[in-house]
Amino acid sequence: MLEQPEPLPGPVLALLEALRDVTEQKRIESEQRFLAEVGPVLATTLDFEETLARVADLAVKDIADLCIIEVVGDDEEVRRLKVVSRDPSKAWLCELLTKIPLDRRRPHLMRSVLETRRLLLIPRVSQETIASFAQSEEHLRALQAAEIRSIVAVSLVAHATLLAAIALVSSTVSRIYGPADVRLAEELAQRAALSIENAHLYRTAQRATQARDDVLGIVAHDLRNPLTSIIMQADLLRRREAEPEGRPQKSAEAIKLAAMRINRLIQDLLDVTSIDAGRLSVEASRIPTQQIISDFVEAQRALATSASLELRLDIDPDLPEV
Numbered sequence: 005m006l007e008q009p010e011p012l013p014g015p016v017l018a019l020l021e022a023l024r025d026v027t028e029q030k031r032i033e034s035e036q037r038f039l040a041e042v043g044p045v046l047a048t049t050l051d052f053e054e055t056l057a058r059v060a061d062l063a064v065k066d067i068a069d070l071c072i073i074e075v076v077g078d079d080e081e082v083r084r085l086k087v088v089s090r091d092p093s094k095a096w097l098c099e100l101l102t103k104i105p106l107d108r109r110r111p112h113l114m115r116s117v118l119e120t121r122r123l124l125l126i127p128r129v130s131q132e133t134i135a136s137f138a139q140s141e142e143h144l145r146a147l148q149a150a151e152i153r154s155i156v157a158v159s160l161v162a163h164a165t166l167l168a169a170i171a172l173v174s175s176t177v178s179r180i181y182g183p184a185d186v187r188l189a190e191e192l193a194q195r196a197a198l199s200i201e202n203a204h205l206y207r208t209a210q211r212a213t214q215a216r217d218d219v220l221g222i223v224a225h226d227l228r229n230p231l232t233s234i235i236m237q238a239d240l241l242r243r244r245e246a247e248p249e250g251r252p253q254k255s256a257e258a259i260k261l262a263a264m265r266i267n268r269l270i271q272d273l274l275d276v277t278s279i280d281a282g283r284l285s286v287e288a289s290r291i292p293t294q295q296i297i298s299d300f301v302e303a304q305r306a307l308a309t310s311a312s313l314e315l316r317l318d319i320d321p322d323l324p325e326v
Contacts, residue, residue, distance in 0.1 A: 037066070042195055052203035056168060057086050059196055063172060064090040067188065070150055070173035072101070072157075074114050076166050082108055082118060085168070100146050106139060113137045117157045117169045123190065124157040124171075127180050151175040156185050158193040162201035170196070220273050227270055234263040258302070265303060293323040 041062055049055055053075065060071040073085045084106070087098040106112050117124050126133065129152045138144035150173065157171035172189060174181060238260035278284040301317050308315045 041066075042192060046195060046199035050203045050206045052167075052200040052207075053085060055199050055203060056170075056196065057088075059170070059192070060086050060088040063170075063192075064088050067185070068172040069175040069179070070094075070098075070152075072113065072171040072173065073168060074118070075168045076118075082114075094149075097146060097149050100142075101150070104140070104143050104146060110139055111136055112139060113155070114157060114169050114171060117159050117171075118166065121159045121161055121166060123159075123186060124155065125181060125186055126155045127182060129153055129155055153177065154179060154181045156181040156189050158189045160193050160197040160200060162197045167197055167200050167204075217277050220277055224270050224274055227266065231263050231267050231270075235260055235267075238263065261299065261302060265299075290325045293326050294319050294321065296326070 042059065046055055046059070048058070056073050056075065060073050063071040069090045071086075071088045073087075074082055075085045076082055084102050087101040089095070089098050108115070116122070131148075134147050134152060135144060138147055152173050152175060154174040155171060157169060159166060160168040160170065170189070170193060172181070172185070238256045241256035242260070275284055297319055298317065301315055305315055
């Protein structure tokens with residue numbers, strides 16, 4: 005007959021309870037410190053791959069012995085971005101795990117996370133489980149060298165789009181992942197996903213801005229050449245074919261003014277690029293108010309004529325300059 009163990013004395017029970025409380029408090033403080041460090045890391049760059057690489061470096065500093073990151077490209081192809089170890093002597097292993105080719109249709113460590121987008125938690129990893137993840141003898145040896153004892157892996161999703169997956173690996177007997185680590189991993193994934201989404205939006209905006217700048221450059225190049233010719237020919241027409249009634253001269257002057265207005269519009273388009281780049285320089289100069297108003301009326305005269313309207317302008321000649 006088995007003997008019942010004697011109950012622990014009250015002081016011993018109190019001490020054990022106090023130790024559990026202290027351990028839990030230290031764990032909470034460690035998690036809060038880690039998440040506090042993650043924020044600035046995610047804010048330092050808008051390159052999402054660099055962001056994830058920095059997250060991996062931070063993870064092996066505080067919450068994992070090995071961190072594996074895989075990213076999903078625009079073509080939905082998955083590739084292993086980075087493997088980081090807390091132990092610098094295992095740099096060779098990280099490089100090997102990064103370069104070993106994987107058949108994504110066969111079982112591997114991150115497959116279930118990437119396919120289901122659900123969290124993976126294996127508190128105690130058996131040798132059979134490790135063997136099930138291996139796709140070759142070389143791959144198996146690498147996984148065994150990693151001394152995987154516990155795993156928690158999460159997907160990074162933003163607006164229903166799968167962006168990446170992060171696996172936190174423990175190779176320490178005393179570090180067995182559980183519910184608290186799951187919450188921490190999910191919090192990390194949520195913050196990283198938002199940061200990556202911002203990086204994607206920034207990169208898309210950059211591409212759109214570059215495309216616009218390219219169009220503006222083409223417009224400027226293609227239009228300036230004929231405009232230069234128009235201005236030169238108008239000058240020749242005005243000098244050579246002026247008649248007493250002044251009609252050819254007025255036509256030539258209209259041609260020149262129209263071409264110069266188009267040229268100014270092109271410069272305005274190019275100024276948009278300079279404004280975005282913070283390089284716009286403004287040179288102030290004095291212009292007769294009468295000239296500004298006259299140029300505006302002349303620019304609208306053809307439109308008015310097509311609508312059977314007649315424009316008349318009456319300007320005080322003593323208006324000040326602006």
